[in-house]
Amino acid sequence: MAIMSFIFVFFFFSSLQPILSLYEDQVGLMDWHQQYIGKVKQAVFHTHKTGRKRVVASTEQNIIATLDLRSGEIFWRHVLGPNDVVDGIDIALGKYVITLSSGGSILRAWNLPDGQMVWESSLHGPKHSKSLLLTTNLIIEKDNSLIVFSNGRLNAVSCIDGEVLWKKDFEEESLEVQQVIQPPGSDFIYVVGFAASSQFETYKINAKNGELLKHESTAFSDRFSGEVSLVSSETVAALDSTGSILLTISFHNGKISSQQIPVSNLLEDSPGLAVIIHSSVTGIFAIKTDAATIFIRVIGEGKLEVVEKTNHETVVSDALTISEGQQAFALVQHAGSNIHLTVKPAHDWDSNLLKESIKMDQQRGFVHKVFINNYIRTDRSHGFRALIVMEDHSLLLLQQGAIVWSREDGLASIIDVTTSELPVEKAGVSVAKVELNLFEWLKGHVLKLKGTLMLATPEDIAAIQYMRLKSSEKSKMTRDHNGFRKLLIALTRAGKLFALHTGDGRIVWSHLLQSLHKSESCRQPIGLNLHQWQVPHHHALDENPSVLVVGRCGPSSDALGVLSLVDSYTGKEFSSLRLVHSVAQVIPLPYTDSTEQRLHLLIDADKHAHLYPKTPEAIDIFQSEFANVYWYSVDDDNGIIKGYALKTKCSGNVADEFCFDSRELWSIVLPSESEKIITTATRKLNEAVHTQAKLIADQDVMYKYISSNLLFVATVAPKASGEIGSVTPEESWLVVYLIDTVTGRVLHRMTHHGSQGPVQAVLSENWVVYHYFNLRAHRYEMSVIEIYDQSRADNKDVWKLVVGNHNLTSPVSSYSRAEVITKSQSYFFTHSLKAIAVTLTVKGITSKQLLIGTIGDQVLALDKRFLDPRRSVNPTQAEREEGIIPLTDSLPIIPQSYITHSLRVEGLQSIITVAAKLESTTLVFAHGLDLFFTHYAPSRTYDSLTEDFSYALLLITIVALVAAIFVTWILSQRKELQDRWR
């Protein structure tokens, strides 16, 4: 029995063994990963064959993806380069996805089932032009061929291997090719375009060999306005540059004939400037004016007829051939909270093939695009499904009057993220209800125990995994003890705010912001950033926390700003403001008012400071701290860094007591011929530093120079600001500065010769780590600078402390002239970087690790101890004890320390770290096209039991021990009794 109990004790401790990283079966316990594709630009259905039905989509984020048509899941997806914009996609031979990208210069074919690239062709041409992709059924030299027009050249490309079969240049300087048309069933191609904007040109080309059969051109008196709409295979409709005259041009058999009709003839009222909507429906085209969308039918020789005029947002799909010679197209219109989907045959406007009304979430905004596809119902009639792209970039599949699936692809373009606490658990709600009964609980733990002892059967393992993932604990909507459960609030480029639960990544609420909605006064609204507006903890606990969304109406920095305040529990936008000034910078101040609203200072383009919230209380609080507010601005283009302080109330003609003038305190002007600012980095405002002193070997102390006003600036030679390899090492250099932003003092300056950007940097405590390219070694390098305060260094004299002759109690001020010393070291690093961050814990006691977003879209954790400037090749015994790692020339990459393990966060943009309440743990959120969230403990979870901890084992051990005590007690008593009797 005793042995048993020992073994149990022993198991119990063995399960406490710390884990270095993740076991494979722990995937999904702490982390979640979501994949997105972005806003769909073009979609092609693949539903002909039996088997899985797919849709191929290209997006504005340069992605090509195939989705399952039943569920919307991604089969495969490829992220093309940032300059590799997709111009067109199509499916060829029923098995290849063809993409034309990079301004029509790269043509690729992908295998439809698995996404393997089959071939790639590079197409060149004499000049830049529109790129058009046309799949045909033409067979040239036994190969099925594609017709591609790009860069002023028409190419016929084989579908099988991407070989160019023939090509024809259109070198005429002013020719703008608008359309490439292949009339069905023919073996010639029309190339239609404008020359010198007023001449209409058609080229008839033999599709077999590229031979020019006929060339016709006609001059028009008006100039054309770009776009044309194809009405039939031999007729196009165009508008003149004033947008008031409609032209229908037919080029039957190469003979050009045209009709001109003023738009105002078709409509009673004057419509203003009209534009042609691109569509491919035979016989019908659409023009859009400010007020309405007008559908016009072409009847016979140049006669036009208005078939419908709609006043609300209407979206038209491309034509779909449903049967021999019959085309259909879809129209989507909004009506209140419903959308109406109508499918009409092309030849008959008045009849409908389908008319459905679908209730649509208001938070998705308007429909932006629609793609349709048909299927044959069991009764041999045509059924239609429609894929719609909404204003918030989400993608929905509609079929039979219902939404089959939806994808929140707006999350592929997150601009900024902040976090919010969840509500405190109410006393009335019992936790026990959620929990299982004791027996099941124990059973679960016994299963877990079996798992750790590797005794579990596959079914058991599956049960364990299910149990772990289904743990109700992690996705509850209340605050938890460890601070793991939070809301991640993300602002997307579409102007929508999402709240994601950190437990399982589900969307708690989403809200399309009114302030970032397109309107008359704000034509191009863009979101800028998010700030925590109100975080109640002490005074205003009954208030919900809220976030501030800052945006502006237009891309330039002097566009007017917009603000929104959103409740972070419900997602309600309770206040929305259009500002009368621009927003260049937002400074959250460290002061809150009585309702715990944080004071924010908005700096406009003219360097006026505006205080928010606009309450008398805020101004009172602000007045007392008026002299302590400093800020800086970095002007990348001119290489000027300036520091400011507040001066007086605004002297403008409008009396605004919340507006303040600023005065310039200092400026650093970098010589523009030798230095160009490429990166700046500052400390996180909420970073906690636990200790100011650093104990080093031989009982010595170094004092960290900790200042929240530290700014890291990296500049490169202007020549070297381009891509890698464009300069020689001799003419490139990288200069880094550490600047105090209150006084403008340059604390440290260092030059790396023969190095260039891009630079990624992170500043934390008293150190900065940055990543750059070393041209001489032709490798990436990472450098660390640590900065120490020398003026406190003599405090280590005990006698001085005793006598009281020390300056430890003197206030730390930027104005006191600090004597700083810096230490620096550089190491090679293998990969390019996309992002860099540092772990953040609540009290800053836990040692730090760097989180490095590599070029392969993985996130690597690297201990800060590898970037310690005191590393040397042969550390002394004392230094070894302190934990100094012997110096190596490059930083190690340990595959187990990839926190994204075998996942990729495609298109990684930034890594956000949030402190949990548990000191050992950081919450890490990485976003790009994909989202990834995990808990990370840089020094392992020393302050809590791991997920693996088996309570069952502990209980069994205790029971066994108690039993053993009893048994031995009885045995000993019996023995004693026997002894006495003897």
Next chain:
Amino acid sequence: MAFSCKNSSKFNGFSSCIKMVMVGTSAIMMQQRTLAMEASLCVKKSKKKGADSVTRPNSQISAAMAAVTPLLLLLLLSSAPSFSSGSRNAYNINGRVKIPQGLGLGTKGYALPGRMSNVKVLLNGGQNITFLRPDGYFSFHNIPAGTHLIEVSAIGYFFSPVRVDVSARNPGKVQAALTENRKGLSELVLEPLREEQYYEIREPFSIMSLLKSPMGLMVGFMLAVAFLMPKLVENMDPEEMRRAQEEMRSQGVPSLSSLLPGGARN
């Protein structure tokens, strides 16, 4: 002239190379000697190695034209600056990523059937991205002369970045070296340096590993004391035993006070 443009646009591995040879030979018949040499050189390279040929598509156009009339050459040279420099300095980098079968992924979860399709090749920190063909070949088009860095991103493998020098003086020449270990590559065939294992491996349960751990040693020692000591005591001579007990009694029971430095003085 037409054929040289054709050359530039295909790097589809071997099948097209054969076609290229045919085109090349017809070119020899048609064109002058210099041009034919250049064309066949390019073809040979891509046929034999298929990997490290850096060709200069547009330079061949000019070469072809130059070959036709020397007069035109003069014209071309004089008008060279007016040509867009982008097209004149555009080169192609072709290479191959080879994942040896020996480094089989075995039982790991990320061994997906089409895993070659998840490999990306990145030029200069993601400025250009390309993908692999089924046979592992990749190419970058329209790359200016200079020194470039190629990185391979493949889940499960560690690839060293490769420094590639594209020479402007002698087109068709490529120099490549792994930056991790400074090893030169004679042809641009990239192989992973090692596999990457992202998960800790659970040790299967074994008695030995239990016993070897510090806890196991402690338990072992305690067990030994608990079971062996009484046996030892039993085997002792009773006389000796009594003597030892008396000795202990005379010394007194070691108390806490005797352990303290102050207590020792008593």
